[in-house]
Amino acid sequence: MSRFKITTTASGKCDITLTMFNEHNSIVIQKHSTYDTKPTVKELLDYAKSYKKDGAKTVRITTTPSYSAKTYKL
Numbered sequence: 001m002s003r004f005k006i007t008t009t010a011s012g013k014c015d016i017t018l019t020m021f022n023e024h025n026s027i028v029i030q031k032h033s034t035y036d037t038k039p040t041v042k043e044l045l046d047y048a049k050s051y052k053k054d055g056a057k058t059v060r061i062t063t064t065p066s067y068s069a070k071t072y073k074l
Helices: 041-049
Strands: 014-021 027-035 058-064 069-073
Touching (some): 014 041
Antiparallel strands (some): 014 027, 014 058, 058 069
16 A cells, blocks of 8 residues: 655645545535645644534545545544
């Protein structure tokens, strides 16, 4: 199993998209952000957990420029 890596561009920026889903795999909310420094997966999951009260059960983290994605349970 490979590790989920967040990579940055040459200028040090990275784009992160968090897509939160409910128990029926319907999108609850989608959040797109550009970071100047590389955030950790733990920081992103802590942010996504604030949407549990809105019905979010899982979150998919998608990164650019590496175009990798991984789904986590909240």
